[in-house]
Amino acid sequence: MKTNCGxxxxxxxxxxxxxxxxxxxxxxxxxxxxxxxxxxxxxGLADLERIVGPLRTLPAGPEPPRTLAGxxxxxxxxxxxxxxxxxxxxxxxxxxxxxxxxxxxxTGLACLFLVQEYRDASSIAALEQQLAAVGRxxxxxxxxxxxxxxxxxxxxxGDLSAINPLDLLRSVFPPSYGKREGLFDELAKKYPDLxxxxxxxxxxxxxxxxxxxxxxxxxxxxxxxxQEGDQQP
Amino acid sequence: MNDSTSHTREDPADLIRLARDGDxxxxxxxxxxxxxxxxxxxxxxxxxxxxxxxxxxxxxxRIWRNLARYRPGPKFTTWIYTITVNCCYxxxxxxxxxxxxxxxxxADRLDDVPSPFSDPSLLAExxxxxxKILSAASLLPPAERLVFHLRDxxxxxxxxxxxxxxxxxxxxxxxxxxxxxxLRLALVRLExxxx
Numbered sequence: 001m002k003t004n005c006g007x008x009x010x011x012x013x014x015x016x017x018x019x020x021x022x023x024x025x026x027x028x029x030x031x032x033x034x035x036x037x038x039x040x041x042x043x044g045l046a047d048l049e050r051i052v053g054p055l056r057t058l059p060a061g062p063e064p065p066r067t068l069a070g071x072x073x074x075x076x077x078x079x080x081x082x083x084x085x086x087x088x089x090x091x092x093x094x095x096x097x098x099x100x101x102x103x104x105x106x107t108g109l110a111c112l113f114l115v116q117e118y119r120d121a122s123s124i125a126a127l128e129q130q131l132a133a134v135g136r137x138x139x140x141x142x143x144x145x146x147x148x149x150x151x152x153x154x155x156x157x158g159d160l161s162a163i164n165p166l167d168l169l170r171s172v173f174p175p176s177y178g179k180r181e182g183l184f185d186e187l188a189k190k191y192p193d194l195x196x197x198x199x200x201x202x203x204x205x206x207x208x209x210x211x212x213x214x215x216x217x218x219x220x221x222x223x224x225x226x227q228e229g230d231q232q233p
Numbered sequence: 234m235n236d237s238t239s240h241t242r243e244d245p246a247d248l249i250r251l252a253r254d255g256d257x258x259x260x261x262x263x264x265x266x267x268x269x270x271x272x273x274x275x276x277x278x279x280x281x282x283x284x285x286x287x288x289x290x291x292x293x294x295r296i297w298r299n300l301a302r303y304r305p306g307p308k309f310t311t312w313i314y315t316i317t318v319n320c321c322y323x324x325x326x327x328x329x330x331x332x333x334x335x336x337x338x339x340a341d342r343l344d345d346v347p348s349p350f351s352d353p354s355l356l357a358e359x360x361x362x363x364x365k366i367l368s369a370a371s372l373l374p375p376a377e378r379l380v381f382h383l384r385d386x387x388x389x390x391x392x393x394x395x396x397x398x399x400x401x402x403x404x405x406x407x408x409x410x411x412x413x414x415x416l417r418l419a420l421v422r423l424e425x426x427x428x
Contacts, residue, residue, distance in 0.1 A: 013410040041417065044420060045417055055367075073261050
């Protein structure tokens with residue numbers, strides 16, 4: 001006998017499709033060919049499967065009370081009337097904790113746009129003070145530092161010229177946030193003109209118009225997201 | 234809120250899409266379609282009809298709230314089962330926090346018994362073999378009970394069970410193995426009683 005019964009026992013009970021690797025399955029077959037005791041375990045499991053298998057198409061449990069579906073729908077209708085259903089393309093992507101962080105990041109961006117527009121009269125130090133004020137308002141709950149720290153770490157040292165707004169947002173969110181790309185794809189889709197603006201050059205009148213129009217919409221979305229975030233389960 | 238009076242399409246994907254857009258009629262169809270399965274799963278976890286009804290209602294409210302987050306990819310049943318199990322766990326935690334005196338369910342009472350199948354009379358009262366096995370399954374320890382229900386009764390894959398139950402696939406396999414071993418022994422005892 002190649003293997004003893006103890007070492008094969010767990011495999012015996014993992015007898016349904018996809019539970020064992022082909023090698024493990026071969027090991028079980030080879031062992032059982034020579035071991036009547038384990039063959040009888042397999043036969044017992046086959047009996048169990050014959051009883052349980054037909055139940056798979058049915059709900060395996062007691063019937064729910066007849067009133068339950070009505071109670072559920074009454075609660076859902078109440079929920080719907082008490083709270084308008086969010087219809088933003090962003091809400092599907094954002095866990096609750098990200099929303100305040102996004103609000104801070106976007107507020108920071110608004111500061112950045114403002115300073116960029118009047119950069120002749122402003123300084124990086126002033127921008128950093130503004131960003132720090134935003135960051136103090138709400139610290140990023142995830143690891144990786146506060147919002148202003150993360151914003152600054154995404155900036156080339158001492159130079160605000162090589163930043164695209166969406167790239168800057170990307171720098172705020174950790175790569176481990178799995179739905180990040182989906183979120184930014186949606187953002188870019190919803191705010192295509194904003195996504196195209198490059199801060200490598202001085203903003204022209206057209207850029208300012210886009211910032212005025214889409215930047216506000218951006219922030220309105222965020223405000224709504226934060227409110228919804230407060231109400232999330 | 235859009236609440237169409239009827240819709241002819243009963244394809245779950247269509248119902249989900251309509252419900253995501255706020256169609257209460259479509260959501261009602263989803264409730265009716267999945268409620269028995271959600272109820273059976275919650276009952277398997279909680280073991281008490283009143284607690285189960287509360288958890289199922291909470292589950293569907295949470296499903297409604299979060300439908301916008303559901304992305305086709307994982308099976309819809311995996312997604313709603315995950316929410317259901319979380320609601321059941323929340324209910325258990327809430328009850329524990331309140332220190333409420335509740336019936337913890339037959340299975341929990343029997344957790345202290347070395348072998349829940351040591352008393353075949355518990356099972357002998359039921360005539361049908363299927364019912365006896367389901368009854369025996371309800372006596373399994375909680376983790377084994379949940380894993381057996383999801384894998385062998387709901388036909389979820391090991392990976393889906395792991396996601397729903399919040400366990401690693403290895404832990405799922407271990408619990409599955411133990412559950413089947415106990416149930417096979419229960420079956421042997423039942424057959425011995427008949428002979």
